[in-house]
Each structure stands twice: as structure tokens, then as C-alpha cells.
Amino acid sequence: MKPTTPPRTYQVKSFGCQMNVYDGERMAELLAEKGIAPAPDGEEADLVVLNTCHIREKAAEKVYSDIGRLAKAGTETGRKPLIAVAGCVAQAEGEEIMARAPDVSMVVGPQAYHRLPGMIDKAVSGERATDTDMPADAKFAALPPRYSGRRKSAPSAFLTIQEGCDKFCTYCVVPYTRGAEISRPYSQLVDEARKLVEAGAKEITLLGQNVSAWSGEDDKGHPIGMAGLIRALAKLPDLARIRYTTSHPADMDDALIETHGEVEKLMPYLHLPVQSGNDRVLKAMNRSHTAESYLRLLERFRTARPDLALSGDFIVGFPGETEAEFEDTLKIVDEVRYAQAYSFKYSPRPGTPAATMEGQVAKEIMDDRLQRLQARLNRDQLAFNKASVGKTCEVLVERKGKHPGQWLGKSPWLQSVWFKGEAAIGDLVEVELVEAGPNSLQGEI
Numbered sequence: 403m404k405p406t407t408p409p410r411t412y413q414v415k416s417f418g419c420q421m422n423v424y425d426g427e428r429m430a431e432l433l434a435e436k437g438i439a440p441a442p443d444g445e446e447a448d449l450v451v452l453n454t455c456h457i458r459e460k461a462a463e464k465v466y467s468d469i470g471r472l473a474k475a476g477t478e479t480g481r482k483p484l485i486a487v488a489g490c491v492a493q494a495e496g497e498e499i500m501a502r503a504p505d506v507s508m509v510v511g512p513q514a515y516h517r518l519p520g521m522i523d524k525a526v527s528g529e530r531a532t533d534t535d536m537p538a539d540a541k542f543a544a545l546p547p548r549y550s551g552r553r554k555s556a557p558s559a560f561l562t563i564q565e566g567c568d569k570f571c572t573y574c575v576v577p578y579t580r581g582a583e584i585s586r587p588y589s590q591l592v593d594e595a596r597k598l599v600e601a602g603a604k605e606i607t608l609l610g611q612n613v614s615a616w617s618g619e620d621d622k623g624h625p626i627g628m629a630g631l632i633r634a635l636a637k638l639p640d641l642a643r644i645r646y647t648t649s650h651p652a653d654m655d656d657a658l659i660e661t662h663g664e665v666e667k668l669m670p671y672l673h674l675p676v677q678s679g680n681d682r683v684l685k686a687m688n689r690s691h692t693a694e695s696y697l698r699l700l701e702r703f704r705t706a707r708p709d710l711a712l713s714g715d716f717i718v719g720f721p722g723e724t725e726a727e728f729e730d731t732l733k734i735v736d737e738v739r740y741a742q743a744y745s746f747k748y749s750p751r752p753g754t755p756a757a758t759m760e761g762q763v764a765k766e767i768m769d770d771r772l773q774r775l776q777a778r779l780n781r782d783q784l785a786f787n788k789a790s791v792g793k794t795c796e797v798l799v800e801r802k803g804k805h806p807g808q809w810l811g812k813s814p815w816l817q818s819v820w821f822k823g824e825a826a827i828g829d830l831v832e833v834e835l836v837e838a839g840p841n842s843l844q845g846e847i
């Protein structure tokens with residue numbers, strides 16, 4: 403590559419999960435420290451970071467079309483942006499990207515992005531660089547403290563407390579792209595949470611691929627888990643709301659269930675993926691639970707917190723899934739009545755055990771199953787929203803609406819709520835829910 407002038411502006415584009423959003427924010431902070439400014443809206447940046455997702459094929463393919471578009475834009479204007487590919491596609495296909503896409507000058511894996519500033523210097527001098535080192539501990543230790551400057555946080559902020567996965571579900575790339583489970587130390591997390599709150603965050607969502615597997619030691623050196631961490635964060639006076647995502651059923655202990663009943667700041671919402679309602683499929687997926695044990699676990703959460711809204715993830719068309727086995731998934735949906743859910747067609751991922759299993763399901767069958775599943779999930783989401791009408795709750799205001807005096811915020815159950823009146827971003831406003839649609843509700847102050 404030819405040497406170039408140092409970039410003055412950047413754009414970080416994050417795809418996929420909320421952890422990528424968190425990582426994208428941290429990369430933006432690193433770039434800002436290096437004196438590079440965010441590119442103004444609608445303007446081409448000198449440096450573009452594509453923070454990618456590898457979870458399904460469609461998400462991964464997007465990277466190559468984005469690289470192509472960026473490289474072409476550069477040819478027309480005569481100003482080629484420096485392109486960095488970060489995230490899980492970088493981790494999984496770093497070498498392939500370097501070989502296939504000569505316009506990419508940096509490939510940086512999710513556990514190495516703290517070294518991005520050094521890679522930019524190299525790229526400026528014309529050298530291409532790849533860094534896909536693992537694990538994540540070094541990254542967190544090397545990142546500068548958050549919100550050390552005058553930046554403001556959004557009212558709802560993410561905080562990664564745990565990363566990686568040791569569960570090895572047979573369809574999933576995460577254990578390969580994010581590596582083994584690590585927990586960030588307690589003191590680092592309390593410190594980061596305090597900084598977020600000082601910068602204006604009212605709500606913190608604790609993030610991890612297996613967030614409930616977090617473990618650490620409190621100030622006194624006592625071993626604690628997620629429940630202890632949530633209780634400690636709830637003591638921050640100006641923090642109003644705590645959420646966490648995503649959990650595996652195997653990591654949900656009694657202490658965490660109790661916390662849902664006792665800590666008011668912990669919002670009544672639980673995202674607990676089940677993936678399938680059939681025990682043979684669950685076993686082939688290497689999920690360590692059955693449909694029945696999952697339902698019993700939910701019952702315990704609902705007993706602790708009766709107004710808990712439930713959310714889940716589903717995969718249809720896992721290799722070998724029969725029509726009858728798929729119908730078990732519909733059955734579990736009918737039992738649980740999710741407030742909200744995500745559902746996907748199985749996508750074979752290179753290097754995972756399920757990709758080479760017999761009985762790969764035809765696309766048309768997957769399309770049909772996904773449609774039938776989503777019809778039920780949508781039905782339940784609308785029913786949940788309708789059942790909320792008449793309730794009064796606090797809404798955390800996140801942004802302005804299109805109409806004058808209109809605001810959009812989130813209910814405790816993570817529903818989007820529109821309302822009109824006196825308010826500001828970051829306010830907690832007492833609102834009566836008066837009308838429900840499938841994706842949002844109308845409220846009145």
C-alpha cells in the first residue's frame with residue numbers, strides 16, 4: 403500500500419449484537435484520544451472501521467459488499483479512506499480478508515482493538531497489519547478509563563462485564579470468535595459504572611455472551627456472582643435502572659433469581675434464549691437443558707418477579723429438525739408467551755460441528771417454519787403490549803420524536819413508548835400507557 407496522510411476523521415460502523423456497539427464506542431474513544439474526530443453526518447471519513455458480525459452467513463457477507471462500496475467511493479473522489487475490519491469476521495476470516503480485499507489495510511479482532519491506534523500509524527506509513535490475538539483480559543487492562551473527558555453518555559449505556567463462551571452450542575461461532583469466558587474484575591466494573599453515571603447514564607445494561615457466568619471478588623475479597631454485582635451497582639445513587647443480557651439457562655442461580663424479587667432497580671425483563679422446544683434437538687445443539695427444565699426455571703423467575711417480561715432466541719431448521727420437532731418449539735412459545743423474541747433460520751457456520759451434520763434442512767422448509775414461528779411470537783408481543791394498557795410506569799426518555807413535543811423512551815419492560823409533553827432526554831417520566839401496537843405504545847403524562 404502507498405503511504406498516506408494521517409486520518410483526520412473516522413467512522414465506526416457496528417453490526418450485530420450489543421457487545422459490538424460497546425466495542426464500537428470504545429474504539430471511537432481510542433480514535434478520539436489519538437486526535438481523530440468523528441466524521442460529520444453525510445461526509446466521507448478518512449478512516450472507516452467496519453465492526454463486523456459473524457453469527458450468521460448473511461451478516462458475514464455484508465462485510466465484503468461494504469468493503470467494495472468504500473473502495474469504489476474512494477476511487478471516484480480521489481480520496482481513499484483507510485479501511486479497518488474489526489469484530490468477529492476479522493477474527494474468523496482475517497487472512498482471507500487480507501487476501502481477498504487489497505483495499506483493507508487493518509484487520510483487528512475483538513480482543514485486540516486496544517492496539518488499533520498503533521495499527522493506524524503503520525497503515526499511514528503504507529504497511530498492512532493484522533492482529534487477532536486472544537484472550538480479552540489484556541484488552542480491558544489496556545483500555546483507558548471511560549469518560550475521562552467531558553463526553554456525555556446516552557441515558558441508556560452498555561457495560562461489558564463478561565466476554566467469550568465455553569458452552570460450545572454446536573451451531574455457534576462465538577466460542578471461536580470471542581474466545582473462552584473471561585470476567586472483568588469487580589473494581590474495574592464499579593469504576594466504569596460510576597463514570598458512566600457521572601457522564602449522565604441513568605440505565606446500565608450489563609453485557610456478556612454469557613453474562614450470568616460473571617464471577618469475581620468484592621472489595622473484601624469475597625467471591626461474588628452476578629447477583630452480588632447487581633446489588634453493588636444498585637447502590638450507585640444516580641443509577642436508576644439495571645439490565646443484563648444475554649444469559650444461558652445453565653448459569654442462572656438462586657441468588658440471581660432472588661435479586662429479581664428484591665432489587666427494585668433491576669428491571670422486570672429477562673432475555674433467556676431457549677433455541678428449540680424439542681429435547682432431541684436441544685441435545686444435538688449441545689444445550690445443557692431440556693424444554694421442561696427451561697420452563698421450570700422460568701417459573702422460578704416469575705414467582706420471584708410476577709410482572710417479569712420474557713424474551714428469547716429461537717433457531718428453526720437446525721440439522722435433522724423434523725416437522726414434529728419444530729412443532730415442539732411452537733408449543734413452548736404457547737406456554738411461555740414471550741413479551742418479545744428473536745428468531746432465525748439456522749445458518750451453517752464454518753468450523754462448527756452442526757455445519758457438517760447430516761439432515762441439513764431445505765431453505766423453503768426453514769422459510770415456512772420461520773414464518774409460522776414469527777406469527778406466534780408477533781401475536782404474543784402484541785398481546786403483551788395490549789395487556790400493558792392502563793398501567794402507569796416510568797419511561798426513560800431516550801430521544802425526541804418527529805412531532806413537536808413528542809418523546810420516545812423505554813418502559814421497565816423494554817417496550818418503546820411515545821408520549822407528548824414537558825420532558826428532556828434522560829428524564830424518568832411517569833406515564834400512563836393508553837394505546838398499544840405491535841412494536842410500541844402510546845403514553846400520556
Ligand code: 5AD
Pocket residue numbers: 457458573574575675677715716717746747748749750751
Ligand atoms: N444460525 C442461526 N442462528 C444462530 N444463532 C447463533 N448461531 C446461529 C446460527 N449458526 C442465534 C442464536 C443465538 C443468537 C445470538 O443468534 O439464537 O442465541
Ligand code: SF4
Pocket residue numbers: 567568569570571574575576577611612650
Ligand atoms: Fe453461542 Fe451457545 Fe455460547 Fe450462546 S451459549 S454464545 S449460543 S455457544
